[in-house]
Amino acid sequence: MQLDALSLMTVAMVNLVTISLALPLIMGKSLTPAARAAQRALLLLTAGWASLVASEYLVSSYVLSVLSMAGLSASLVMLHRALSGWLGPRPGALALKALAIAMPLGYAFSFAHYPLRVGWSNFLLAAMLVLLARATLVARRHAGHHWRLLLLGCFATMAVLTAARGVLGAFFTSAYPTFLSPNPVNIAAAVAVNMAVVLGTVALLVAWRDEADDRLRAMANTDSLTGLPNRRGFMERAEALFANAQRYRQPLAVLMLDLDHFKQINDSYGHDRGDDALRLFARMLRETRRTGDLTGRLGGEEFCVVLPSSQRDTASGFDQRLRARLQQRSEEELGFALSYSAGVAAMTDGDATLAGLLARSDAALYEAKHGGRGRLLMGDSGSGHTVV
Structure with a gap:
């Protein structure tokens, strides 16, 4: 041819x-x-x-x-x-x-x-x-x-x-x-x-x-409203961080956060304003976190932060910086104060699974919400403090 x-x-x-x-x-x-x-x-x-x-x-x-x-x-x-x-x-x-x-x-x-x-x-x-x-x-x-x-x-x-x-x-x-x-x-x-x-x-x-x-x-794997990882995306990455901390015997802390009186915000200002509050809170989380930290929205007004190579004092510092940012920006952008309750737990040798660590931080969050809100409670020691 x-x-x-x-x-x-x-x-x-x-x-x-x-x-x-x-x-x-x-x-x-x-x-x-x-x-x-x-x-x-x-x-x-x-x-x-x-x-x-x-x-x-x-x-x-x-x-x-x-x-x-x-x-x-x-x-x-x-x-x-x-x-x-x-x-x-x-x-x-x-x-x-x-x-x-x-x-x-x-x-x-x-x-x-x-x-x-x-x-x-x-x-x-x-x-x-x-x-x-x-x-x-x-x-x-x-x-x-x-x-x-x-x-x-x-x-x-x-x-x-x-x-x-x-x-x-x-x-x-x-x-x-x-x-x-x-x-x-x-x-x-x-x-x-x-x-x-x-x-x-x-x-x-x-x-x-x-x-x-x-x-x-x-x-x-992404929450469409806030742009943060949703529960599925968050858990996949959190499991990897937890496994890495276990493998190399590094500290790790988990913060569970929940916006205070969010239902009242929706009832008083409307659901669009409630969405604005969620987006603002997510943005404050992104601005406060370090490189390597993981933030996610687990559902509703509940958020979670995983802090690798961190103890409870690091989590407390994160909480203080976040509250300071949120207090200033919420008044400016929303026209009303936005606050949250939080519970923190640090990984110990007894933590075999991420679920157990999350459960302890969630229990601390529950106590913080029922103990006056607007505060961070240390799940490991049982002692809490209110952040002004």
């Missing part, structure tokens, strides 16, 4: 057009910035490839050829942006943008000099592909490795073949006199493009699916 470059390029263009039209139907309208960047990358790649193929059928191909280089370069920038959204900040973003600007400009200015324009465009495209391949290697966020390896293979293969075409065009022009030359390297590159289009699209769809799964998982 005889394969010619133009037919292979045309097939790649048809595949890209089909994928670009189908992808929005598959992914829908509610997209994250990363997924939207991936869609735009494929659209730009399609436009660039269509311009490249069309330029071979027209006598005046200068404008289409330059546009094709611009489209290909821009598509790689958008792919890098998609990877940054899925994997966290990626290295090489500025270098990629600089290359994406330089490549079509250099191509346009050197268009009349075939060896220079072919060498310039292919070498810079290869460099951009190397940067993209590098961007798939390390994930700063939880991400599957299979789709990253698939993209790595696509980018690396295309980088090698693109650089090889640059070498042929720049230094062995007689072996590669035109874009459609039946040189084995050119044919291999055209075949690889078709494979990369299909496999790359599969990889992007898997990345998008993984992102959607992560978002659903986060929604299932």
Whole structure:
């Protein structure tokens, strides 16, 4: 079977057009910035490839050829942006943008000099592909490795073949006199493009699916009103902190907190104002906690804080800072004072499970609420104090 470059390029263009039209139907309208960047990358790649193929059928191909280089370069920038959204900040973003600007400009200015324009465009495209391949290697966020390896293979293969075409065009022009030359390297590159289009699209769809799964998982573990972990999400992470403290024999304290007279707030000011109070309290918890501390809303007006590497005095200090913040901010933002009762328990050698530790802090909270509210009670010692 005889394969010619133009037919292979045309097939790649048809595949890209089909994928670009189908992808929005598959992914829908509610997209994250990363997924939207991936869609735009494929659209730009399609436009660039269509311009490249069309330029071979027209006598005046200068404008289409330059546009094709611009489209290909821009598509790689958008792919890098998609990877940054899925994997966290990626290295090489500025270098990629600089290359994406330089490549079509250099191509346009050197268009009349075939060896220079072919060498310039292919070498810079290869460099951009190397940067993209590098961007798939390390994930700063939880991400599957299979789709990253698939993209790595696509980018690396295309980088090698693109650089090889640059070498042929720049230094062995007689072996590669035109874009459609039946040189084995050119044919291999055209075949690889078709494979990369299909496999790359599969990889992007898997990345998008993984992102959607992560978002659903986060929604299932997050309280929609306050943005804190809900009971399920809190317990999963609290169990891990408890197990770590047991393993390394480190101290750990648990604070159980409950807003005082919350029903009266709803009755007097309305449920919307009650929601504002819950959001404010959650924000105060986030501002007061240290790095590594865990806060969550267990339900209703009940919250919990896990303080790793902490004893009861650390929990008491947390409580004092939280009360001071809450007293000031609640008057300013809500127009009324917001207070809470709290119970604290510190992990001991006798605590075999997190449930037992939570039960002791909950019992201390119960005593605090029935002993006057607006106070912190130490569950371990049974002694309490009122925080002014």
